[in-house]
Amino acid sequence: MIKSFENYTRGESVTIGSGYLAATRWTKRYDDGQTASLFVADSRVTRAIVREAFEAMKAGYHVSVFKKTHSNLKWYK
Numbered sequence: 001m002i003k004s005f006e007n008y009t010r011g012e013s014v015t016i017g018s019g020y021l022a023a024t025r026w027t028k029r030y031d032d033g034q035t036a037s038l039f040v041a042d043s044r045v046t047r048a049i050v051r052e053a054f055e056a057m058k059a060g061y062h063v064s065v066f067k068k069t070h071s072n073l074k075w076y077k
């Protein structure tokens with residue numbers, strides 16, 4: 001599992017859906033001091049997926065857990 005990097009901080013790991021999906025809370029700190037958090041599934045997570053999850057959230061794509069299947073701009077309309 002990747003550690004914190006750039007403006008992204010790795011938070012607690014949780015299991016979502018009665019032990020179904022392992023995920024980690026990631027928090028991004030913006031230059032103005034604000035923060036945003038979301039969950040990213042632990043399966044095959046990379047720095048690029050974490051970045052993309054925040055891009056998707058900013059663009060209005062909201063899911064409870066961002067997964068590898070959401071990556072590669074599949075969330076973009």
